[in-house]
Every structure is written in C-alpha cells, then in structure tokens.
Amino acid sequence: MEFIVIELNLYLDTHPCDEDALHDYNCAVKMFEKYVKEYQERCAMMFAQGCCAKTDCWDWVEAPWPWEL
Amino acid sequence: MWIYEKKMEHPVRVSCPDVGFAKLVITQYGGPDGELSASLRYLNQRYSMPTGAAKALLTDIGTEELAHVEMIAAMVYKLTEGADPEDFKAAGWGGQYAQHNHGLFWTDANGVPWAAKYIACLGDPITDLTEDMAAEQKARSTYEHLIQLTNDPLVKDTLRFLWQREVVHFQRFGEMLDIVQQHMNNPHMWNGCCMEK
Numbered sequence A: 001m002e003f004i005v006i007e008l009n010l011y012l013d014t015h016p017c018d019e020d021a022l023h024d025y026n027c028a029v030k031m032f033e034k035y036v037k038e039y040q041e042r043c044a045m046m047f048a049q050g051c052c053a054k055t056d057c058w059d060w061v062e063a064p065w066p067w068e069l
Numbered sequence B: 001m002w003i004y005e006k007k008m009e010h011p012v013r014v015s016c017p018d019v020g021f022a023k024l025v026i027t028q029y030g031g032p033d034g035e036l037s038a039s040l041r042y043l044n045q046r047y048s049m050p051t052g053a054a055k056a057l058l059t060d061i062g063t064e065e066l067a068h069v070e071m072i073a074a075m076v077y078k079l080t081e082g083a084d085p086e087d088f089k090a091a092g093w094g095g096q097y098a099q100h101n102h103g104l105f106w107t108d109a110n111g112v113p114w115a116a117k118y119i120a121c122l123g124d125p126i127t128d129l130t131e132d133m134a135a136e137q138k139a140r141s142t143y144e145h146l147i148q149l150t151n152d153p154l155v156k157d158t159l160r161f162l163w164q165r166e167v168v169h170f171q172r173f174g175e176m177l178d179i180v181q182q183h184m185n186n187p188h189m190w191n192g193c194c195m196e197k
C-alpha cells in the first residue's frame, strides 16, 4: 500500500490537478494509515517519531531491522 | 525506508546575505566533519552493530544529521540569495559562481570536494563508536570556529543549535559505547578467550 502512495505521489508531482489521482491518493493514504496502525499494535513501532510507543517498553530497539528479515 | 518532512528541524534565518560566510559554512555541507559525512558514517556503520539499541541509535542520529544537511543548505541558500557574480568575486568565491552559479556543491571551505575517505567503518563496534564520538567533537569544534567567524546574531543562533546537537550526539554515543562494551564482556559472547571460564 505504501508503494501505491509513493507512485501516486510522484504522478501528482507532474499532474497536480488530476482529480482521479488525488482521490486514489487519498484512499491509498487512508488504507496505508490503517495498516500502519494495525502493524504497530500487533508487531512493533514503524517510526521512531510521530507515533505512540507501547507503554511497557521502547520496542524500537528490540524488533528486528529490515536487513535482518 | 525514509520519508521527507517538509520543514526544518530548527529555523534557519539570516539578517542579510553574506557570500563570504557562505563560503566558510559550506564546510558543514561537504567538508570532512560536515553533516553529510556524519549522516553517511552512521547510516553505514549500523549494519555491523551488535545490538538493536546500537542499530537504532545510529539509524536515528544518521537520520537527524540529514535534517542538519538541509539546515546548512538553507543557510547557504539564504546567505547567497540575490548575490550577483561581483558579490561572489568580492567574497573570494568566484570559482563557486563559475562552476555552480547559485547551485550548491559538496565542498569544504577551501573548495575541496567531498570524498568517502572522510568516513570510516572498521566493522568493530567499539572502534566505530569511538570514531563517531571523535567525529561529533570535530563537528563541535568546527561550529565553534564558524560562530567566531560571523557577527550575524540569527546565523549564530542556528549554528548554536547545531553545536548543541553535536554535544548531545557525543553524549549518546558515549553511553552507547558503555552499553556495547558491557554487552561484549557478557560471558555469552566470544571475546577472544576460553568461554568456559
């Protein structure tokens, strides 16, 4: 879903008035935000800033890093 | 992956353009102890760190350094805003105008282009964290020199913020060096002698 957001972002940079693309972008962002929230609740933090940490520990340092998966 | 935030970490303001000072502060853009060197050094070293905490710290400071690259770029932009070829020539930075016009380029204050030899990675976490602490001190000294070289209070304010960040980064790297040293002395780790001891 994040990739769709990136692709639409680049498309909108060169087609800023394309209303269909804007609509698709907004839908994609909403879905992406939902998935991020689910992931962070079930697994671990995806961002070190801009989201709440779990109350019991700073799992930013604990969960595996992308190059280790 | 990375996401760009369309804002500065701290405001960058100048009282009036000053091409002469732009020529000096550019070293924190593309110089040996500049912000680009810092960011690439940390983001590259994180892969050979032994603990999640060390990987996290290098990721997070390496990312913050990118925000500092942007602040220095903004400062050079504002210091050269509206400057014409004559202003560059008068400031002794005519070569910059000849090759780059108002474009930015990765050089130090003496025009030497950025090179990968400014950063090290030995793959030994103790060595690399010690290198990072030295790098933060070198950046701190450079900011002190730069603060002495300008009279503009707004420029000084921004440079003081960046100076402070070097002090904080040095502190965090020092703490991490302790944590990693403890981790490596832990008996579950191979440390060059008999593990049965």
Ligand SMILES: [Fe+2]
Binding pocket: B038, B065, B136, B139, B165, B166, B169
């Ligand atoms: Fe730093």
